[in-house]
Amino acid sequence: MTNGEFSGWGRYPRATGALVCPAAPDRVHSALQAAGDGDIIARGMGRSYGDSALAATMLDSGLLDHYIHFDPDTGVLDCEAGVSLDQILRLLVPQGWFPPVTPGTRFVTVGGAIAADVHGKNHHRDGCFSAHVPALELVLADGSSVCCSPRDNSDLFRATCGGMGLTGMITRATLQMRRIPSSVLRETVIRTTDLAQTLALFDEHHDAGYSVAWLDCLAPTGRLGRSLVMLGEHDDTTDVLDLHRVPRLRVPLDAPAGLLNRYTLRLFNALYYARGPGQPTTRRVHYGSFFYPLDAIREWNRLYGRRGFVQYQFVLPREAGMAGLTLVLERIARSGHGSFLSVLKALGPANDNHLSFPMEGYTLALDFRVEPALFALLDELDAIVHDHGGRIYLAKDARMQREYVHRGYPYLDVFREVRMRYGAHRRFHSHQSRRLGI
């Protein structure tokens, strides 16, 4: 057990707590017994940005990192929940298999990917992570462990996928991998001049394997929403299966608070946009740089300085996309707060999980350095987002007000019922679930 100060990837907020590492899946129940009366939550690699993996006692899945079985004929992988996507790539890329859904970093655990029901650049085609999880094993508040799947104990399955650790600790999972012809992607980059054009491109390329847009959130008025739209397909004209590289670079210390100010951000965004090709361009890139560009620099979260940063990610339903995004981008432009990276993506239909984030529409993720004036701005954005029928991603949230989680997540009451049915509400809480009254 280690006592200390912990935070999510945004390094805001910070909280003290005890980190406990059960040595095996069958030791989780004794860790629960030993934990005393305070709040308990599972923790993976701490890549959620805010306070969803923070509590008085955090059950770290670091030692639950064993594989159980891989079938090279069907691509079905059984593993423990602390196995990371980084590990899975190392094992399976050389054999021609790939995670069916991956977030923008490979440093997440299987348990964290299920608990946040993460989405990737292929959500419009392949759905969330949970769509590729035929079954999982969960340790409940009383220490017993149960298997659940879309068929068996489906209430628990629906609550656990996307449930942010609030039903118990996931200890094992079965994953359906996807075959890849090579480790290379064909990436097409298209530069757009405004938001309407960007959204139209997502429509036009709804059958692309992968799609995402990097958006210049500090573009001059009239150019609001100009982007580099990136499309990708696994390259089947080659059969090389090369692994990603181990990151060599690391941010060695906390950057001074002023490094990312509105001027440097505007400059970075303008340069990045200008770097985009005038004409749509296709090139071959390694999966490492296509899916995980930020993983090339370890501890890049220190760039935002000691006070940390908040990632603000919301989704708006399709019909409200244009109007809502315009209002949000205008509001941000007026505020003078800039985002280093702004990522826009069209999402496919919602699934049946109670708290999964995606819904058919557009999601935008923005990074803001923490400063006192930020929170009032984000409160205003919350109002715009929810007035347009949208919601905020819990895996990123560090500061939302309680009222909005009810508006954004209509099945919250169903989720609560499941939590009560299994006694989870008395044991499992994060700082986030306390803050939001979940």
Added chain:
Amino acid sequence: MSTLIIGATSRIALATARELASAGDRLYLVARDADALDRLARDLRTRGAQVDTAVHDVNDTASQDSMLETAWSTLGRVDTVLIAHGTLPDQAACERDIPRALAEFTTNAVAGLGLALDIANRLERQGEGTLAMITSVAGERGRQSNYLYGAAKAAVSRLLEGLAHRFSGSGVRVLDIRPGLVDTPMTANFPKGPLWASAEQVGGRIANLLQVGAEGVRYVPRRWFWIMLIIRSLPRALLHRTRL
């Protein structure tokens, strides 16, 4: 390569075995916890190793011979043996509880010596092979915080030094692996700082040492060679003023 690992459930041994597994090695794993051993074997098989296991407590000296006999007959020939088991005694508690101190010393030193002597003879008969043991930088100086553990590791290191002498010029290699501070269940309650290494880093380096047939004393990570050079040369009076 065929490798026999004793104390295979140790986090450092596991990380080493994972590296060897992805090279497709033949592994024979020995540990005292049957369930943990089974879990480990599945993991390593998934990574590409051919794995056999045996349940054995290193303090059970009576069955040591039959355990090693079975390992040898299963593998046919053993290229490398890695002895990794260990405990980190609660120094203060052991100062008050002498039987406990002796039990810890038995696990860390006596059991290790018994295994090393027996395995050395088998490798000698085989004519070739590596005996590798994980000792510790803690064995190099007696320090108030950890001298019981240090004494046990020092005993093993001296024995290995002698075995290396005995086998010099022969095909048998002896490797004394001295890790520095490693983040594993053994050190779970220690506050971690920049000097700490992960089990993966250390295991990766150990696997590499085994694969290239290294011998002698090796520090992992390497920086501990320099750190120990300084610590060994600290004058007594100066050392006694520290809380090391």
